[in-house]
Amino acid sequence: MIPTDGRHAHRRSPWPIAVGAGVLAVLLVAGIMIYAGSRPSGDKPAAEFSGGEIAQPAPSSPAPSLDPPPALPDWPRWGVTHTQYSADNDNRRVREQAKHILGRVPLLQNQHIMGWGANNPEPSPGQYNFRDLDRRLKLMADSRAIPVITLCCAPDWMKGGQPGRTDWSKNHTVAPDPEHFDDYAKLAARVARQYPTVKHYMVWNEFKGFWNTSTNRWDAEGYTELYNKVYDALKQVDSEIQVGGPYVPIVSTARGAASELTGPYGTVDQRALDAIEYWIEHKKGADFIVVDAGTMTTDQGNIPDDFAATGKFGAITQWLRQKSGNLPVWWAEWYVEPDESGWSEDKRTAVQATALMEFARSGVTTALYWNPQAKGGADCPGCLWTPGRGKEMPMAGLLSGFTRWFPAGVELQQVQSSDPRVRVLAQPRQLVMVNTSDADVTATVDGRQVTLKPYEIQWSGRGGA
Numbered sequence: 225m226i227p228t229d230g231r232h233a234h235r236r237s238p239w240p241i242a243v244g245a246g247v248l249a250v251l252l253v254a255g256i257m258i259y260a261g262s263r264p265s266g267d268k269p270a271a272e273f274s275g276g277e278i279a280q281p282a283p284s285s286p287a288p289s290l291d292p293p294p295a296l297p298d299w300p301r302w303g304v305t306h307t308q309y310s311a312d313n314d315n316r317r318v319r320e321q322a323k324h325i326l327g328r329v330p331l332l333q334n335q336h337i338m339g340w341g342a343n344n345p346e347p348s349p350g351q352y353n354f355r356d357l358d359r360r361l362k363l364m365a366d367s368r369a370i371p372v373i374t375l376c377c378a379p380d381w382m383k384g385g386q387p388g389r390t391d392w393s394k395n396h397t398v399a400p401d402p403e404h405f406d407d408y409a410k411l412a413a414r415v416a417r418q419y420p421t422v423k424h425y426m427v428w429n430e431f432k433g434f435w436n437t438s439t440n441r442w443d444a445e446g447y448t449e450l451y452n453k454v455y456d457a458l459k460q461v462d463s464e465i466q467v468g469g470p471y472v473p474i475v476s477t478a479r480g481a482a483s484e485l486t487g488p489y490g491t492v493d494q495r496a497l498d499a500i501e502y503w504i505e506h507k508k509g510a511d512f513i514v515v516d517a518g519t520m521t522t523d524q525g526n527i528p529d530d531f532a533a534t535g536k537f538g539a540i541t542q543w544l545r546q547k548s549g550n551l552p553v554w555w556a557e558w559y560v561e562p563d564e565s566g567w568s569e570d571k572r573t574a575v576q577a578t579a580l581m582e583f584a585r586s587g588v589t590t591a592l593y594w595n596p597q598a599k600g601g602a603d604c605p606g607c608l609w610t611p612g613r614g615k616e617m618p619m620a621g622l623l624s625g626f627t628r629w630f631p632a633g634v635e636l637q638q639v640q641s642s643d644p645r646v647r648v649l650a651q652p653r654q655l656v657m658v659n660t661s662d663a664d665v666t667a668t669v670d671g672r673q674v675t676l677k678p679y680e681i682q683w684s685g686r687g688g689a
Contacts, residue, residue: 291421298631298633299589303334303372303590304333304593306360307597310322310363310595312341312360312362317614322609323367326369333371335360336376339376347381371422373422373424377429378411382404398433408450416458416462424468426556427455428469429471431470431471442499447470451469451507455467468514469503471514485540488528488532489527500513510551514555514556517540519533520533553590557592560576572605572619574658574659576606576622584636588632656683659679659680662679
């Protein structure tokens with residue numbers, strides 16, 4: 225099997241077996257160039273798919289018995305996406321510790337159907353291999369997840385490749401050929417029947433394979449045609465299934481062409497906004513709208529600074545709500561850290577906390593953290609637990625805290641800080657503070673004096689909580 229890094233490489237290598245950590249592609253325009261090298265119109269010569277590993281179908285076996293998701297009073301809002309390595313790829317001790325970390329406050333947990341830890345689910349037409357998906361969905365159920373599935377990517381035979389073979393070096397940039405859109409919709413329906421406890425599906429990932437080189441824009445027409453077929457297929461399996469798209473990556477620059485969205489964080493590429501608006505106008509239906517982005521501009525990194533750059537997330541969310549008629553907004557991924565930043569884990573987590581505050585204030589319904597777990601023993605900045613050991617890392621506690629205290633729909637209250645370097649998010653019973661400075665800061669927050677160490681995150685009860 226030949227793995228290939230896609231965009232956001234060290235965050236999100238898609239393939240079941242890795243050859244090492246890649247590099248986070250913070251220049252999002254480079255991501256567009258990756259897409260530009262992919263199929264613009266659905267025609268990909270079969271000769272380019274010389275075949276990789278022989279993808280044998282798994283022996284027939286019943287669908288796994290999965291515990292139903294926990295009944296929760298509020299939608300959790302916060303969650304994680306499992307990537308190439310997760311607890312199911314680690315030793316037993318790590319698996320048990322990870323289940324505790326993920327399940328102490330039930331999170332949303334997301335898994336792709338092909339890549340990012342899962343092998344080809346349909347190596348040949350009608351021959352299925354759900355072993356990896358079964359294992360991941362079992363991990364999710366055992367850790368009390370609200371499960372989510374991302375319908376990406378597509379078997380080789382749907383995109384000009386050979387039935388029974390999987391060429392991982394091509395998969396990340398190739399969408400199904402239009403003549404196989406119906407086949408992909410059938411696969412989506414088969415997945416939905418395999419996992420009846422899963423009620424939320426995102427369609428495709430970052431418009432992979434839907435960049436049109438001849439027009440220098442996204443092929444929103446092709447994506448929306450695929451989306452509509454998948455939407456119908458899923459709703460026919462179970463009308464309660466929630467479906468969302470278009471999962472467009474949103475690029476920004478410090479100095480760019482005219483755009484509907486611009487601010488201190490930079491200028492959003494209008495082509496992404498145009499693709500979203502096309503999908504909104506021509507979709508069959510949708511239960512939520514999905515995007516992803518990084519704070520970093522393609523030409524200057526984070527502007528005006530690492531913390532204020534997170535304002536981009538709020539601006540995009542507000543635009544999406546207004547354009548879509550207030551559809552629930554999902555962030556499938558978000559990124560805040562420039563390449564080779566040299567950030568400490570404290571700063572990394574502090575900037576992430578500021579991003580989560582921005583999501584909550586702007587009314588995001590769901591935000592899924594792309595968990596960059598690595599192979600056992602590897603360095604793992606931003607991970608939820610240490611690979612091979614299972615020791616909890618700071619990002620895990622941050623997500624648990626936000627999930628407990630700031631679920632979707634919670635009442636937010638305005639709380640002032642006497643020092644602008646201390647950011648605050650509050651609800652009636654709890655508040656969280658973040659020191660955005662690399663020095664100690666003493667401030668008055670919610671009527672009392674607090675001192676926070678550099679980049680410290682501090683929680684405090686309110687009203688007798």
